[in-house]
Amino acid sequence: MAEIQRRLQALSEDYTKLQKDLQDTVTSRQRLEAQMQENLGVQQEFEKLKDGETIYKLIGPVLLKQDRTDAESTVKGRLEFIEKEILRLEGHIKETQVKMEKKKTEIIQMQSSAQAGAGAGPQPVKGRA
Amino acid sequence: MNLSRRMLTKEEEDAVGDEIEVRREDQDKINKFSRLHSHTLTLEDELKVKNKEKEELDDITTELELADEDDLVPYKIGDAFFHLPLPQAQELLGLSTAKIEEEIGELEDKMATIREEMTQLKVELYARFGKTINLET
Numbered sequence: 365m366a367e368i369q370r371r372l373q374a375l376s377e378d379y380t381k382l383q384k385d386l387q388d389t390v391t392s393r394q395r396l397e398a399q400m401q402e403n404l405g406v407q408q409e410f411e412k413l414k415d416g417e418t419i420y421k422l423i424g425p426v427l428l429k430q431d432r433t434d435a436e437s438t439v440k441g442r443l444e445f446i447e448k449e450i451l452r453l454e455g456h457i458k459e460t461q462v463k464m465e466k467k468k469t470e471i472i473q474m475q476s477s478a479q480a481g482a483g484a485g486p487q488p489v490k491g492r493a
Numbered sequence: 494m495n496l497s498r499r500m501l502t503k504e505e506e507d508a509v510g511d512e513i514e515v516r517r518e519d520q521d522k523i524n525k526f527s528r529l530h531s532h533t534l535t536l537e538d539e540l541k542v543k544n545k546e547k548e549e550l551d552d553i554t555t556e557l558e559l560a561d562e563d564d565l566v567p568y569k570i571g572d573a574f575f576h577l578p579l580p581q582a583q584e585l586l587g588l589s590t591a592k593i594e595e596e597i598g599e600l601e602d603k604m605a606t607i608r609e610e611m612t613q614l615k616v617e618l619y620a621r622f623g624k625t626i627n628l629e630t
Contacts, residue, residue, distance in 0.1 A: 366503065420567070423553040424546070425589065426582065427567035427574060 368478045375474060379467045386460045393453045400446045407439050501624065513622055523626075526614045529607050530630055536607070540600050543593055550590045557583055 410432075413419070419435045420427040501509070557566065557579065566582035567574040577585070615628050 370502075422569070423556065424549040424586070425569040426553045426557070426586070427569070428553065428556055 365478070365481060368474060368481065372471065372474050372478065375467060375471045379464065379471065382460055382464045382467060386457065386464065389453055389457050389460065393450060393457065396446050396450050396453065400443065400450070403439055403443050403446065407436075407443070410436055410439065505624065509623075509625060513625065519618070519621060522614050522618055526611060526618070526628060529611050529614075533604060533607055533611075536600055536604050540597065540604070543597050543600065547590065547593045547597065550586060550593065554583070554586050554590065557586070 413432070419430040419432055421430045421435070560566070560579060562579055564579060565576040566579055568577045568582050568585060618626055618628060
């Protein structure tokens with residue numbers, strides 16, 4: 365009986381850990397979404413630029429002139445990376461959700477076997493004679 | 494996760510014997526430990542922000558070393574940009590960098606002091622309560 369309690373405790377902790385993992389991943393995914401929007405906005409601004417217009421980048425307190433081709437390819441590279449990361453995280457989210465479902469089932473099974481054990485009356489005592 | 498400091502099992506709890514009384518001073522120490530710990534978390538966040546700022550300042554300082562002497566540098570002061578001659582911009586950058594380094598130093602000193610205090614409290618509380626208290630952060 366104590367054994368089942370201990371195992372239930374362990375399973376419950378596992379579930380909590382999975383929940384936290386899920387939450388962290390979701391938060392990261394949201395942050396990436398925001399970054400993607402920001403970079404898409406920048407890309408749109410670039411497309412509106414006429415020849416001869418300059419691009420600046422704010423580094424600390426200084427506006428540093430940027431080469432147009434460099435800036436455009438940097439933004440493009442960032443967007444590609446963000447898209448890949450988002451896909452990866454979404455995969456991880458689905459995996460974690462599956463794991464959580466499985467863990468929930470394990471916990472319910474263990475709880476019902478604990479109740480069955482308690483309700484069955486006097487237990488055969490396994491001991492040394 | 495430090496597994497050696499988990500909650501006690503029933504057996505371990507029984508083995509401890511009589512509970513040690515939590516006196517007023519013990520509770521005060523526990524509360525203080527908690528407060529100090531919160532403080533370190535805040536300081537850590539501040540340090541992260543300042544270190545990132547310093548990194549940016551270092552980057553731009555390096556970039557400006559490669560810049561043309563005759564270029565004017567758009568320098569942000571408040572919400573406005575001023576076109577400054579290169580040497581002046583570099584001077585202002587130098588001042589900002591020195592200021593941030595000082596602020597980082599102060600934060601790190603504060604952290605060290607707090608950590609010392611926490612270690613001392615740990616010693617005292619573990620001495621009194623042993624396994625029945627968990628002070629691992």
